[in-house]
Amino acid sequence: MSFILTLSGMSTSGKTTLASLLSKTDAFDEAVSVTTRAMRAGEVDGKDYHFVSQETFDRYVADGVLVEHVASHSACYGVPKFEVERIRDMGRSVIMVLEPEGVSSINRIALANGDNLVSAFIHTDNAVLMERFFNRISNQEQNGKAFDPKSEATRLHTMLTQERGWMARWDWDVSFLNLHLEDRQDQAIKSLVAMHEGGSAFTPVARTLRPASKLEAYSKEKLAELIEQQHLNPATPAEFFKVIMQPMAEIQKKIRYQDGCPSPSF
Numbered sequence: 193m194s195f196i197l198t199l200s201g202m203s204t205s206g207k208t209t210l211a212s213l214l215s216k217t218d219a220f221d222e223a224v225s226v227t228t229r230a231m232r233a234g235e236v237d238g239k240d241y242h243f244v245s246q247e248t249f250d251r252y253v254a255d256g257v258l259v260e261h262v263a264s265h266s267a268c269y270g271v272p273k274f275e276v277e278r279i280r281d282m283g284r285s286v287i288m289v290l291e292p293e294g295v296s297s298i299n300r301i302a303l304a305n306g307d308n309l310v311s312a313f314i315h316t317d318n319a320v321l322m323e324r325f326f327n328r329i330s331n332q333e334q335n336g337k338a339f340d341p342k343s344e345a346t347r348l349h350t351m352l353t354q355e356r357g358w359m360a361r362w363d364w365d366v367s368f369l370n371l372h373l374e375d376r377q378d379q380a381i382k383s384l385v386a387m388h389e390g391g392s393a394f395t396p397v398a399r400t401l402r403p404a405s406k407l408e409a410y411s412k413e414k415l416a417e418l419i420e421q422q423h424l425n426p427a428t429p430a431e432f433f434k435v436i437m438q439p440m441a442e443i444q445k446k447i448r449y450q451d452g453c454p455s456p457s458f
Contacts, residue, residue: 201314229267345416
């Protein structure tokens with residue numbers, strides 16, 4: 193029985209890779225989003241995204257064509273109903289890679305429409321996230337993109353102050369840990385494909401999206417400085433994470449000092 197599968201997790205957690213691998217099975221297909229951003233070299237309209245004008249996007253929103261939409265990085269993105277219908281017509285389950293707000297929106301829609309839904313969260317160790325963060329920078333440089341510490345600092349600041357709190361904002365139906373480890377990715381795919389093939393009904397439950405917590409981090413300017421230092425003279429990913437987590441460590445020290453407990457180590 194077809195259902196909607198939402199995949200969430202921090203940047204570089206592996207959720208996009210999992211979505212791509214699931215789409216290669218006969219059980220799943222990823223809904224192609226519409227976006228107002230410009231098409232990049234190598235992208236194909238209708239495959240990577242449905243590229244539309246802002247006017248068309250606004251009309252989609254007004255006409256209820258999009259089941260979920262968000263504005264991000266000076267562009268708009270949304271999942272159109274015609275994509276969901278296309279995938280269901282093939283007898284497959286729908287994959288959507290979403291932030292918690294999107295999952296909450298899809299959950300409300302699924303409740304109203306009687307759709308089946310499974311929300312999954314991808315956990316990944318902090319050191320692995322940092323390793324992938326800098327690997328992405330290296331890959332971009334190899335492809336001719338200049339290293340921009342300010343831009344990377346903005347992305348890292350979002351990871352630390354927003355994405356780091358996503359896990360606690362929703363009661364996830366399924367969670368996966370460290371899909372980069374041996375066999376775990378294959379196990380996750382097999383379990384999700386089995387859900388689809390088993391014909392089970394995954395009725396969504398009415399849930400409340402918890403407010404975002406205020407998470408402390410260095411300023412973007414300080415993060416840009418630390419990223420540039422790491423780029424020039426790399427420490428291990430675990431050591432770099434310990435450095436950037438210093439503001440949170442200081443807060444924990446104060447809390448534990450007041451409680452008479454020893455300070456934590458990061």
